[in-house]
Amino acid sequence: MGEHRITTLIDQYLLGTISPEDRSLLEQLILSDPSVSKLVRESESACRILQHEKNRRLKEKLRGLDKDELMHQGVFSKPIGWLTILLLALIAGLYLLAGNYSHTSIALQNAEAYLEKNKNADEAGEDVAAWTKAQNAFLARDFGSAIQHYLTLSEAPEESKAYLAKWNILLAQLAIEGPTPTWKMSLDTFTKSAPEPLRSKAVKLSSLPDSFLYRLFHNKLHEKFSSIKPRLI
Amino acid sequence: MNHLHCHIYLRDDDYLREIRAGGSRAETAISCLYLKHRKRTYSYLRTLISKQGAFKGAPDDLVHDSFILMIEKIQQDTAVVRSLAGYWIGIGKMLFLNQLKKDERIVLVGDAEEKYGYEAEHQHSLVQDHEENEKMEAAFLKLGPRCREILMLWINQYTMLEIAGLMPLSNASMARKIKYECFKKLKEIVNSGNISGG
Numbered sequence: 371m372g373e374h375r376i377t378t379l380i381d382q383y384l385l386g387t388i389s390p391e392d393r394s395l396l397e398q399l400i401l402s403d404p405s406v407s408k409l410v411r412e413s414e415s416a417c418r419i420l421q422h423e424k425n426r427r428l429k430e431k432l433r434g435l436d437k438d439e440l441m442h443q444g445v446f447s448k449p450i451g452w453l454t455i456l457l458l459a460l461i462a463g464l465y466l467l468a469g470n471y472s473h474t475s476i477a478l479q480n481a482e483a484y485l486e487k488n489k490n491a492d493e494a495g496e497d498v499a500a501w502t503k504a505q506n507a508f509l510a511r512d513f514g515s516a517i518q519h520y521l522t523l524s525e526a527p528e529e530s531k532a533y534l535a536k537w538n539i540l541l542a543q544l545a546i547e548g549p550t551p552t553w554k555m556s557l558d559t560f561t562k563s564a565p566e567p568l569r570s571k572a573v574k575l576s577s578l579p580d581s582f583l584y585r586l587f588h589n590k591l592h593e594k595f596s597s598i599k600p601r602l603i
Numbered sequence: 604m605n606h607l608h609c610h611i612y613l614r615d616d617d618y619l620r621e622i623r624a625g626g627s628r629a630e631t632a633i634s635c636l637y638l639k640h641r642k643r644t645y646s647y648l649r650t651l652i653s654k655q656g657a658f659k660g661a662p663d664d665l666v667h668d669s670f671i672l673m674i675e676k677i678q679q680d681t682a683v684v685r686s687l688a689g690y691w692i693g694i695g696k697m698l699f700l701n702q703l704k705k706d707e708r709i710v711l712v713g714d715a716e717e718k719y720g721y722e723a724e725h726q727h728s729l730v731q732d733h734e735e736n737e738k739m740e741a742a743f744l745k746l747g748p749r750c751r752e753i754l755m756l757w758i759n760q761y762t763m764l765e766i767a768g769l770m771p772l773s774n775a776s777m778a779r780k781i782k783y784e785c786f787k788k789l790k791e792i793v794n795s796g797n798i799s800g801g
Contacts, residue, residue, distance in 0.1 A: 377783065386679040419742050419743050420755070423758075429671060
């Protein structure tokens with residue numbers, strides 16, 4: 371038998387693709403010819419090295435596939451991941467809305483800036499400075515000081531200025547104490563005598579504590595978030 | 604691995620046929636088969652390991668080694684396979700138990716659990732002779748890159764025509780000739796280095 375044929379048989383034997391007939395033939399050759407037997411032994415040893423390298427490479431490939439799968443199975447590929455994100459977004463939205471219905475936010479949203487409304491008025495420098503101080507204290511959330519400044523301004527002879535100062539005092543009181551019965555009575559009194567557009571604003575503000583959204587976001591959620599926040603910090 | 608290509612293998616028979624075909628067909632099927640059953644196998648073998656605290660091997664190694672052994676068995680056409688997932692788990696379990704027995708940590712009693720078509724009489728083990736492995740790797744590295752590439756393609760059962768296309772070589776005869784020379788060189792390295800390869 372030629373060398374090429376023997377080599378082919380050994381290759382097929384090593385790869386496990388040899389037919390039963392060829393296997394018998396090769397086994398006979400191994401038994402009868404010591405040189406073939408030696409060749410097969412040597413080929414088997416060399417083939418084990420290749421098999422070892424093949425397995426090593428396959429193992430590396432499997433590790434790579436594991437890594438890929440882990441990446442595919444990240445948080446976004448699982449419904450629970452999306453649900454968590456939606457839940458967090460919902461909580462964040464509720465938190466913002468609850469913050470929007472806080473007394474401070476309501477006060478700041480409804481505050482009336484004297485200077486912007488009276489750009490063309492020819493005012494004395496001192497008067498403007500007093501309004502600026504009061505407004506700055508209000509915007510800095512120093513509502514106590516703001517009330518002190520506005521109290522002085524509320525005694526102004528000009529009615530519109532006085533009402534503007536009173537309105538801001540009411541808002542500052544709301545920010546400090548919330549809608550207490552005394553504050554509600556003060557607001558009612560203010561509503562009856564105030565000029566437009568302050569009257570409309572006052573009416574709207576007086577109905578706010580009874581509204582559904584205020585009760586939901588302020589009374590229920592804002593207090594809960596307020597208690598959670600320090601714990602989270 | 605492109606996951607989109609895996610849907611063509613629906614049944615175990617498809618995987619067996621492709622893996623036995625060798626070459627690039629086998630490589631794709633092997634990756635797909637691994638991805639198809641890895642989760643289940645990991646889960647089973649992790650549970651097995653957690654029940655036996657004395658086992659110090661890693662689940663990853665157990666999963667990978669059992670998969671590689673399964674592929675070898677399939678390619679050698681010696682396996683009677685009822686379910687590939689069960690076969691893989693069975694080999695993993697066998698490796699796990701052999702490892703425990705080897706370490707003499709447990710005395711095995713009759714196990715009435717499910718059979719997967721691959722029982723523990725085979726003496727494969729996770730523990731390998733690291734010195735021998737290093738020798739084999741060193742011997743392989745003594746070959747040039749071209750020889751390493753052609754021999755790896757050959758052992759992965761690529762046809763000579765495919766090898767000629769991939770290398771690239773002029774034709775299949777040239778590929779066969781180069782493979783012959785490279786394999787001869789490897790045999791010489793083995794003979795000179797006293798490597799048993801086993």
